[in-house]
Amino acid sequence: MSLxxxxxxxxxxxGKQVVKDLTFQLEPGKCVALLGPNGAGKTTTLRLLAGFTRxxxxxxxxxxxxxxxxIRNYVGYLPQFPVFHNWxxxxxxxxxxxxLSYLSKSEATERASQLMDRVGIGDAKKQRIGKxxxxxxxxxxxxxxxxxxxxxxxxxxPVSALDPIGRREVLxxxxxxxxxxxxxxxxxxxxxAEEVSDELLLLHRGELVEQGSLDQLNNLHQTGKIELTFxxxxxxxxxxxxxxxxxxxxxxHNRSVNxxxxxxxxxxxxxxxxxxxxDLPLTKYEVAKTTLEDLFMKVVSK
Amino acid sequence: MQWSVIFKKEMxxxxxxxxxxxxxxxxxxxxxMDLITTYYLxxxxxxxxxxxxxxxxxIPTPAPEQAFFMSIxxxxxxxxxxxxxxxxxxxxxxxKSGVYELVLSKPVKYSNYVTAKWAALSTxxxxxxxxxxxxxxxxxxxxxxxxxxxxxxxxxLIYSIYILFFIxxxxxxxxxxxxxxxxxxxxxxFIILVNxxxxxxxxxxTWSPGHLSSYLNGYIHTGNVTGDLWxxxxxxxxxxxxxxxxxxxxxxxxxx
Numbered sequence: 261m262s263l264x265x266x267x268x269x270x271x272x273x274x275g276k277q278v279v280k281d282l283t284f285q286l287e288p289g290k291c292v293a294l295l296g297p298n299g300a301g302k303t304t305t306l307r308l309l310a311g312f313t314r315x316x317x318x319x320x321x322x323x324x325x326x327x328x329x330x331i332r333n334y335v336g337y338l339p340q341f342p343v344f345h346n347w348x349x350x351x352x353x354x355x356x357x358x359x360l361s362y363l364s365k366s367e368a369t370e371r372a373s374q375l376m377d378r379v380g381i382g383d384a385k386k387q388r389i390g391k392x393x394x395x396x397x398x399x400x401x402x403x404x405x406x407x408x409x410x411x412x413x414x415x416x417x418p419v420s421a422l423d424p425i426g427r428r429e430v431l432x433x434x435x436x437x438x439x440x441x442x443x444x445x446x447x448x449x450x451x452x453a454e455e456v457s458d459e460l461l462l463l464h465r466g467e468l469v470e471q472g473s474l475d476q477l478n479n480l481h482q483t484g485k486i487e488l489t490f491x492x493x494x495x496x497x498x499x500x501x502x503x504x505x506x507x508x509x510x511x512x513h514n515r516s517v518n519x520x521x522x523x524x525x526x527x528x529x530x531x532x533x534x535x536x537x538x539d540l541p542l543t544k545y546e547v548a549k550t551t552l553e554d555l556f557m558k559v560v561s562k
Numbered sequence: 563m564q565w566s567v568i569f570k571k572e573m574x575x576x577x578x579x580x581x582x583x584x585x586x587x588x589x590x591x592x593x594x595m596d597l598i599t600t601y602y603l604x605x606x607x608x609x610x611x612x613x614x615x616x617x618x619x620x621i622p623t624p625a626p627e628q629a630f631f632m633s634i635x636x637x638x639x640x641x642x643x644x645x646x647x648x649x650x651x652x653x654x655x656x657x658k659s660g661v662y663e664l665v666l667s668k669p670v671k672y673s674n675y676v677t678a679k680w681a682a683l684s685t686x687x688x689x690x691x692x693x694x695x696x697x698x699x700x701x702x703x704x705x706x707x708x709x710x711x712x713x714x715x716x717x718x719l720i721y722s723i724y725i726l727f728f729i730x731x732x733x734x735x736x737x738x739x740x741x742x743x744x745x746x747x748x749x750x751x752f753i754i755l756v757n758x759x760x761x762x763x764x765x766x767x768t769w770s771p772g773h774l775s776s777y778l779n780g781y782i783h784t785g786n787v788t789g790d791l792w793x794x795x796x797x798x799x800x801x802x803x804x805x806x807x808x809x810x811x812x813x814x815x816x817x818x
Contacts, residue, residue, distance in 0.1 A: 312817075343663070362669070
């Protein structure tokens with residue numbers, strides 16, 4: 261059973277398609293990364309799910325019910341650049357949005373206090389938000405998204421604006437949050453996606469170009485990549501290697517050679533025969549895996 | 563519950579950004595400014611050298627009712643401008659800054675959001691109007707002669723409806739634009755148009771809100787609430803409800 265099902269979702273602004281025919285499901289308890297370069301339609305997708313704009317076509321189904329109920333009851337949303345009422349203190353703002361989510365004043369106060377501690381700004385509870393640093397605002401933004409105990413947490417670029425330490429802490433926090441809720445977050449940083457997400461949605465120019473778990477995607481797009489290193493710089497290697505029947509592409513960097521192949525086994529035989537025949541000083545033979553980065557670059561450069 | 567949360571938040575905001583101080587003070591000044599300058603005008607002219615020899619300038623002392631009505635005249639122009647300034651960011655400001663992304667991603671009913679903000683703004687403005695008119699009535703009594711307390715209360719109640727009408731226009735326009743400056747401009751244009759249309763087609767539109775202050779002048783002098791005044795009050799209240807309802811609908815269907 262999926263928590264949220266998106267079917268044929270499209271959005272056009274002034275005739276320009278920003279999001280095209282998105283179809284995907286989010287399973288409960290999963291952390292899903294919405295990955296794509298800048299301008300791929302990540303923010304628009306999240307805003308569609310948060311109800312800030314209406315789809316041109318398609319629909320969103322939450323928890324098997326059509327959206328007659330207010331989706332905002334179950335969703336926590338962190339925009340890319342969260343803006344607060346700067347005249348409030350962090351606690352006041354959290355209590356305010358908590359009460360807007362139908363918590364009682366005492367419930368909201370208790371939860372606000374816990375969340376401030378949890379996101380690591382417990383010291384700034386009574387400080388005006390106007391005096392918060394960028395990182396503190398981002399953390400307060402995460403805290404406010406959690407006030408109503410959402411089933412779905414949507415975070416728009418939650419770590420892009422943070423320093424390495426902040427980034428680490430927020431990623432850890434997201435790993436914790438996975439236990440209680442489904443997370444959908446957007447990012448253009450592959451490492452972040454690889455680190456916390458169970459599944460990936462790869463967006464490019466508004467279209468969903470790939471989706472699946474990390475392993476699935478890796479297997480699906482795995483091509484043989486062999487890395488050879490020699491102790492000496494061999495001459496005419498590139499030309500010779502390119503003549504081998506199974507080799508698709510050869511890159512030579514100093515003493516190491518990268519080979520892309522369609523058939524790893526066949527290439528290994530041919531390569532080793534060639535190396536033995538020529539008596540080349542081979543020091544390393546490695547079968548490399550294509551990374552998410554390779555996949556990302558491949559998709560984006562299409 | 564949710565409504566009162568938003569209402570209280572607005573009230574705290576008005577305290578922190580000192581609107582609860584400067585708006586009543588400005589309304590107080592507008593309420594008594596004309597009364598006092600008119601009263602002391604002969605003395606002011608005297609003290610700066612007086613009239614040239616032979617000049618026959620007769621400055622009539624206004625009747626107490628007329629003097630009291632001067633406050634209304636000031637609110638009809640400068641007061642409206644101040645209200646437009648205070649209210650231009652009410653909703654548009656939150657849309658522009660982006661706070662709405664956090665507030666409206668919570669299950670906030672749009673009707674609560676609009677009407678609570680409207681009510682908070684109205685509380686601030688009408689309280690200021692009450693203080694200003696009270697001071698105007700007090701000085702009219704001291705300097706010009708008797709105006710009954712009943713007339714003051716009646717004037718406040720009637721004129722409140724006109725001020726509420728303009729507040730509601732501004733709230734309505736707030737839901738259309740993201741730029742507070744635009745809200746200021748369009749809401750002033752709106753009330754000016756209401757007044758122009760009233761003065762051109764006044765004979766047909768006898769219950770137009772634009773007539774309210776001239777009917778009010780009649781009320782202050784006679785103490786009678788005429789049929790036309792009742793009709794105008796009813797029309798204005800009706801328009802307030804329509805505008806508020808439209809504001810909620812516009813915001814609900816807005817692409818943000």
